[in-house]
Structure formats: C-alpha cells, structure tokens
Amino acid sequence: MQVIETIADLRKASGSCHKQGRSIGFVPTMGNLHAGHLSLVKQAVETCDLVVVSIFVNPLQFDQTSDLDAYPRTLEQDLAKLELAQADLVFVPCETELYPHGRDSITRVEVPGLSEILEGASRPGHFAGVTTVVAKLFQCVQADRAFFGEKDFQQLMLVRRMVDDLNMPVEIIAMPTTREDDGLAMSSRNRRLSLEQRRSAPILYQVLQELRQQLREGQSDYLNLAQQAENKLEKQGFNPDYVTVRYAIDLSVPEAGADINELVILAAARLGETRLIDNIRV
Numbered sequence: 548m549q550v551i552e553t554i555a556d557l558r559k560a561s562g563s564c565h566k567q568g569r570s571i572g573f574v575p576t577m578g579n580l581h582a583g584h585l586s587l588v589k590q591a592v593e594t595c596d597l598v599v600v601s602i603f604v605n606p607l608q609f610d611q612t613s614d615l616d617a618y619p620r621t622l623e624q625d626l627a628k629l630e631l632a633q634a635d636l637v638f639v640p641c642e643t644e645l646y647p648h649g650r651d652s653i654t655r656v657e658v659p660g661l662s663e664i665l666e667g668a669s670r671p672g673h674f675a676g677v678t679t680v681v682a683k684l685f686q687c688v689q690a691d692r693a694f695f696g697e698k699d700f701q702q703l704m705l706v707r708r709m710v711d712d713l714n715m716p717v718e719i720i721a722m723p724t725t726r727e728d729d730g731l732a733m734s735s736r737n738r739r740l741s742l743e744q745r746r747s748a749p750i751l752y753q754v755l756q757e758l759r760q761q762l763r764e765g766q767s768d769y770l771n772l773a774q775q776a777e778n779k780l781e782k783q784g785f786n787p788d789y790v791t792v793r794y795a796i797d798l799s800v801p802e803a804g805a806d807i808n809e810l811v812i813l814a815a816a817r818l819g820e821t822r823l824i825d826n827i828r829v
C-alpha cells in the first residue's frame with residue numbers, strides 16, 4: 548500500500564493505472580476509520596482494480612472550530628486497517644496541498660436547495676464544504692467509481708446531484724449503513740458518548756424502526772408520526788433536531804398516500820453534546 552501526500556504523485560499513479568486500462572475505485576473519508584468505512588473499501592476492492600482511499604479532515608465542512616479541533620485523528624491505526632483491507636493507495640494531503648490559496652476564498656461547488664434543508668439547515672455551509680472537497684478530490688483521483696455510505700443519506704444525494712449537474716465522469720456507488728450489534732449506526736462521533744449515553748444511543752434507530760412499521764401498516768400522517776417519534780426521543784433524553792419522512796429521490800416532502808418504497812425516514816438528535824444522525828428506507 549502506497550501513502551501519497553501530493554496531488555502530483557496521485558495524478559501520476561492514477562494516470563498510469565488508466566493507461567493500463569485498469570479501473571480506479573475511490574473512497575473519500577475523514578479518517579478515524581471503523582467497519583462502516585471499511586465496508587466501502589471492501590466493495591471497492593471487490594469491484595475495482597486500484598483502490599484509492601483519501602483521509603482528510605476537511606476544515607471547509609465544519610461550521611464550528613471546536614468540532615474541527617475535536618475531530619479524532621488516528622492516522623497510524625487508519626493506515627493499518629487500510630493495509631489489512633487491501634487498499635492500494637492512501638491519499639493524505641495536508642491542508643495547504645488542497646487549499647493552497649487559503650480556504651476562505653476558494654472556488655466553491657454548491658448544490659442549491661438540497662444543501663440548505665435538514666442537515667444543511669442545522670449546519671449552514673456544511674454541504675458546500677463537502678461538495679467542494681469531493682469535487683476537488685474527484686479531480687485529483689480521476690476514479691471510475693466512488694463509494695459513499697447511506698449513513699450520510701443527504702450527503703449521498705448531494706454528491707449524486709453534483710456529479711449529474713457537472714457531468715463528472717464517475718459512477719457513485721451507495722453502500723448500506725453498517726451498525727453496531729445493538730443497531731447504533733457506526734460513526735466516529737460515537738466515541739464521544741459517555742457510557743450512559745452510549746446505552747441510550749440505539750434508541751434513535753429503534754424509534755426510526757417503529758416509525759417505519761407505522762408507515763408499513765398504512766399510516767400516512769407523516770408530520771404527526773414524525774412528531775410522535777421526536778417526542779419519544781425527547782422522553783429518552785435526546786434533544787431531537789428533526790425526524791422526518793421524505794421521498795428518497797430528492798428529499799422532498801411526500802404527499803399523503805405516497806408509495807412507501809419511495810420513502811426514507813431521516814433523523815438527527817443530540818445526546819448531550821454529541822449530534823447523531825441516522826436514516827432508514829421505508
């Protein structure tokens with residue numbers, strides 16, 4: 548496994564791979580890797596000739612410096628996991644490599660509308676930071692396929708939209724959310740939970756499952772059901788940001804009686820200081 552720090556070296560490696568007619572799979576991450584990330588890498592290894600993983604804690608997508616500073620950086624362990632997972636190349640740029648002119652005046656890529664709702668409403672500027680860095684990384688890696696987790700459902704939708712709007716020659720592959728045995732979606736943020744919070748955290752997924760069951764049984768008062776779900780979370784010590792039923796295709800609000808196969812339930816809630824997100828398809 549090769550560890551590369553510069554865009555020039557990365558381009559060289561991907562260029563020679565393409566010249567040999569080999570396909571490139573790409574998994575962008577912010578590091579602190581867990582089994583969720585590794586499921587993306589595994590899929591890439593199984594379906595592509597050369598697998599590139601990037602590790603970059605992107606300052607552009609953090610709305611609070613405290614959050615950026617607190618983000619766990621565990622490069623050595625990450626590299627060991629990627630070696631085991633049989634990644635071929637790990638791109639670990641420093642900030643000035645990606646933002647040589649500073650991050651404030653950078654040309655941005657932003658998907659209007661979709662970037663402003665739900666997570667975007669709670670974290671202004673977050674998604675512009677995500678799409679900007681993903682667009683830059685796509686330019687550097689020149690991958691045939693890029694792998695994203697459904698855990699960050701809105702992010703996945705935004706990346707798909709950006710690729711579509713800007714005709715980027717890369718196929719976006721979505722991978723299901725990897726969960727702990729008790730149902731909690733794996734996330735780098737989970738380690739910030741106290742023991743007690745960690746015990747309560749799976750309730751978020753349970754509440755989503757209960758709401759899904761109600762939809763499957765034919766209930767379609769989405770607003771009311773979502774409100775009830777928020778109330779349940781509050782009773783269990785969460786501070787819910789939103790629970791909402793949306794069309795999976797564009798995250799718009801569904802009409803009553805929508806085909807449940809087209810729906811997704813999304814939620815964000817704080818447990819103490821830690822903000823958890825999760826979603827399930829109906």
Ligand code: AMP
Binds near residue numbers: 577695722726
């Ligand atoms: P991050 O390092 O948080 O930016 O995540 C990098 C990629 O891993 C994104 O595409 C995430 O959606 C994906 N990911 C994070 N957690 C999970 C999970 N529990 N299951 C599947 N994919 C995940």
